[in-house]
Amino acid sequence: MTTTRHQLLRQAAEKEALASTFARYAKRLTGAFDGVPVRRQECETYWSGPAAGRFAARAAGLRRELAELEDSCLATAERLRRRARRLREDAAAAAAQDDQWAG
Template sequence: MREKQQLLREAADKESLATALTRYAKGLSDAFEGVPSRPEEYDPFWTGPSAGRHLARTQRVRREMADLVDACLITAENLRRRAQRLRETAARLPDPT
């Protein structure tokens, strides 16, 4: 059986990783801020096939980034739940003598 302190360290590590993932997810959300991604944002100065390719690629990357943000947030929440269970398990163990 693992020691109480080991469980608490693991819980703290999971909380720390969850916090980092949440912070990264918020940063990813802002990664494409200001990048034109709708035709009306660049039609006046950019037309033709390259504009269409840019639009398609930008929309695809934005969707992929949204999926990555969701995955980071879900993983962070799972880590927090696991950390809570570790703390609960540690609380039931006797203190080391």
């Protein structure tokens, strides 16, 4: 079964929508740790002794993980957009071929 032009365009729209969702979520991750102390000296206001060091280390690790997640979301969004562009190109080629056969 061949994929129709309309199916290709629908798939492209779905990929674009998913890409927008990934990008929107990535933007929300950006400031998730704003204001959270990540240096031991900053943590000592809330934590004391070894707990301050553990909190700072964990907070710094989570900040890095969120940055990696943000990068992954943005990269996935870009891959989805590229795939959507290819699907639209395929749809345009299918339409041109249909026009050629009709004419």
